[in-house]
Amino acid sequence: MCQHPGRTSVSLISFQGVSKSYPIYQRPSDRLKELLFLNRRRFHEDFWALRDISFEINRGETFCIVGENGSGKSTLLQIVAGILAPTTGTAQVSGRVSALLELGSGFNPEFSGKDNVYLNAAILGFNRTAVDRIYRQIEEFAEIGDFIHQPVKTYSSGMVVRLAFAVAIHVEPEILIVDEALAVGDIYFRQRCLRKVHEMRNRGVTILFVSHSAGDVKALGDRTMWLDHGRIRALGETDKVVAQYLAAMVEKDSAYLELKAPAPDGGGPQVEAPEVVTTIPNIDHRYGDERAEILGIAVMDRYGQRLPLLRPGEVCVVRISVRAREPIGMPNVGFMLRNHLGVDFAGTNTRREGFELPPMRAGDVYTVDFHLMIPELYPSEFSFSPAIADGTLVSYHMCDWIDNAVTLQMGHSDNPIYGYIHLPCKVELNGRLAATATQEQAEARLA
Structure with a gap:
């Protein structure tokens, strides 16, 4: 694998034995009971969204995560972004993190788009003068026009993603987190975003990318992790991990669908093709x-x-x-x-x-x-x-x-x-235009 500029063996993200649980209450009153007993009695069950997760991501690496809905991907990203703390284990993150998580997360719906740009940048440590320098670039990349001055609550989902992504990539992040948010964007903007991600990747920005698109993961990922019910099912080279993940999804889908076609009976002579190929040059998976x-x-x-x-x-x-x-x-x-x-x-x-x-x-x-x-x-x-x-x-x-x-x-x-x-293509001059051109040529010869 080629070495991208800026990639080093310095670890920016390190998870060691990270687990995350959420309390699940059968009834709303159980939460109150637990408080009244000062947590000496449990009235809840633990749901473990993550179990014993350990991995490291180096500076400049593009690390992808795949898995079904509910496998723990978003929980893991929220721990990286500092939104959640692990229940057990240690999670160390070094560098400025810019996260594009759930739709509209980090935006105040009552504020205008412009106000939210300044607010998000301020949270990341930018003063107003610094934001003034990058604001025009953010506005131009988002391409939402005069809506930048309107409350975010009036935006469509696509407009929210446009603004959120524009902010995320222009605040000079050392770590960029993208969690399937681009799925709601239109094709034009999605392609622009993916090109920008490629540019940041080539500049050595560490990227944590979650997507259900196997093509995007294969095109971007240096390494990929497959999460399954909160545990690491596979971790390694992107092609191999994605192949294993897709194979499991095909098998799961096959088990779900019941075939109604009757199987052939076992009688009769066997069929043997006149020409048989018996060589398989390569088997990756x-x-x-x-x-x-x-x-x-x-x-x-x-x-x-x-x-x-x-x-x-x-x-x-x-x-x-x-x-x-x-x-x-x-x-x-x-x-x-x-x-x-x-x-x-x-x-x-x-x-x-x-x-x-x-x-x-x-x-x-x-x-x-x-x-x-x-x-x-x-x-x-x-x-x-x-x-x-x-x-x-x-x-x-x-x-x-x-x-x-x-x-x-x-x-x-x-x-x-x-x-x-x-694409195979036949080119011809439009009939009316061709007739006009022929007439003009004839008139020119007669003149």
């Missing part, structure tokens, strides 16, 4: 219920030769061989294409393409060929992640998924690629 398995994957040209390079405009065949270990009533074979950042770029499967595979008996082997026209993509590495599932596009059980089984380099196009992909 693998998961599924193992009722069926990926035997191999290959990316070939139309003549069956394995491709060393993806060339824009050429046809390739993604060949995937699978075997059923148990009856599979509604087999669905597909793949996901990812870019060099690990972001899901495109994908498809047999059901998505309207091709319904017959049910599989235990021992059946199918080979599926996906014929693709390689689009003009920016030159980078792209990986193929094959999968087989049992069910429909909406309700399914994942049988086998392999992360990044094949990685190939995208070749250079004859012309530049603006952005990520060049």
Whole structure:
């Protein structure tokens, strides 16, 4: 992993055995009873939002946190921001913290946007002269117009986020905390915010980022922590942790959905594909219920030769061989294409393409060929992640998924690629304009 400017081994955030509990009362009167007994008797149960959390974040590092709602992410961020204190353990934070937490947190709804800017900056230690120097930048970044002079209670949720983010990034933080607040913003502003986060990351600002968007986490995170019911389920490289988290969510969703399709009977001869791929070049992570398995994957040209390079405009065949270990009533074979950042770029499967595979008996082997026209993509590495599932596009059980089984380099196009992909495009001069131009040319020749 490349070393970003400003990143050092100096720890700015350190959690050692941190736990946080909240008292849960069955009835409102129980709280009063506990006070009357001077807390010598308990009338509540403890709910542990965090349990034995230990980690360190170095200066200049982008540290991401993923997890389901209620897993303790927001509680952890509030401890980092100094809003909450841990019940047990120690939490040490060094440096100026700017936090973008719950929608509108830190804003007085009766004050105007401008007043709240000065108030928030003052809390962080800025005097009025210092705020005067950055106020114009905050106002321009927020882009809420004359509403900056109106009470915050009149703002829409998107306007609150715009102002809150503008303040958070312009108060020169050493630690920036972002907790899913950007989810309520419009696409235009969200992209501006993410670009700003990238800029701050490159300047060496320590960033603590919480998001349900796996793509954003993969694009930003140096390391990622997965919280599950208040405990650390995984902590390490972003790609691996996100893959484990997504796999668990797929398995949980599969368990929730009940499949109604009848399983095939066990009679009849086994099916064996005429051409079977038995090589899997790489396995970063693998998961599924193992009722069926990926035997191999290959990316070939139309003549069956394995491709060393993806060339824009050429046809390739993604060949995937699978075997059923148990009856599979509604087999669905597909793949996901990812870019060099690990972001899901495109994908498809047999059901998505309207091709319904017959049910599989235990021992059946199918080979599926996906014929693709390689689009003009920016030159980078792209990986193929094959999968087989049992069910429909909406309700399914994942049988086998392999992360990044094949990685190939995208070749250079004859012309530049603006952005990520060049869309096939036909250009013509508007008919009326073309007729006018032709008439003018004819008149010019006659003159």
